[in-house]
Amino acid sequence: MSEPLVLVADAGPVRTLTLNRPAALNSFTGALHAELRAALDDAAATASVRALILTGAGRGFCAGQDLNDPGMAAGADGKVDIGAVIEANYKPLALKVRAMPVPVIAAVNGVAAGAGANLALGCDIVIAARSASFIQAFSKIGLVPDCGGTWLLPRLLGRARALGLALTGDKLPADEAWRMGLIWQCVEDSALADASMALAQRLAAMPVKALAATRQAFDAAALMGMDDALALEARVQRELGHQTDFAEGVAAFQQKRAPQFKDR
Incomplete structure (x- = not known):
């Protein structure tokens, strides 16, 4: 039996959801999307859950869309309908995170690229390990930011910085993301799990x-x-x-x- 694509663990009132495709840097497939949405729905419906942590297994948070996923296959016309992928997966995911009835913390433990970066930034609070980075990788393959990136980035950073990151696709180290005000906190790698859990437990005790x-x-x-x-x-x-x-x-x-x- 294959291992779940989303690991679920509870620590009192805090639930942690861990994206679990470490060999692929937790990049998104249709199957991962389905399991994550189901896990978010279950957390929202579970009265004992009062705070949520979203993180990734292994050395990365999420590298965005897996370009080898069957959902990215070309149609009869030889073209990939990426708009259909957005409508089916990324739009409902971004909206679901923003509609959760409890605070959502992204614990970014490594690279967060493309839709993975914007999934993290769409959470209520982002805590990143010092070795983590954020990459708006879309321009490198001829696309625009998705998973809410066009809405989030200008609001978080202002137009100039948002466009700079989106157009260049440059890697943004976690400590620089913190200095720019893009994320809440940057901590040492060894402290990420404890810092995220401590904050989640604190929020869970609040209204x-x-x-x-x-x-x-x-x-x-x-x-x-x-x-x-x-x-x-x-x-x-x-x-x-x-x-x-x-x-x-x-x-x-x-x-x-x-x-x-x-x-x-």
């Missing part, structure tokens, strides 16, 4: 419904004027103010005790 709502509000406000963003804040605060986590947080503050958050 995760509000954390997920914060991500959603940020994404929505990026497309709004200030008046609409203020109205959005009022709507979200009204909803969260009716949740038990808000009452618990206020009570814990007043009683000078640690809160016990449970909403999800």
Whole structure:
């Protein structure tokens, strides 16, 4: 029986999903996409999961699309319909990550290239090992950034840096990505697993419904004027103010005790 393409491990309220094609630097195939989407759906549906870590097995996080996958085969006209691959796999994956009901941490343990880089950057928080790197490899094969890259990069870096990375396809070392503000943290390789788990456990103990709502509000406000963003804040605060986590947080503050958050 073949080994799963996505390894699933729980540590209390934290679930880790590990892309498991190490011999191919965890590059994407249709089968890997299917297992990852199913794993994300299961994590979203499991009430005990309050934070998620996404990482890769072996020496890489994800090298993007496996160009040898049958899904990349040419059709009768001799051409590859990459748009169909995007619609079937990368679009739903990017949207699913952004819609998770819990915080999602990318623990980037090596190369993150092409769609692999943008999958990581689409997570809520990115922690990278010092030896890791990010490569917008699309221009090297005559394509544009996908898996949300055209939306993410200008918002994270501004137009000049986003275009520079996308047009050149240059490797961006993790420590430089941190200095540019592209990722949250760069740590020593030996510290990546512990740092990611410590942050995930910390977030899992927080009001995760509000954390997920914060991500959603940020994404929505990026497309709004200030008046609409203020109205959005009022709507979200009204909803969260009716949740038990808000009452618990206020009570814990007043009683000078640690809160016990449970909403999800």
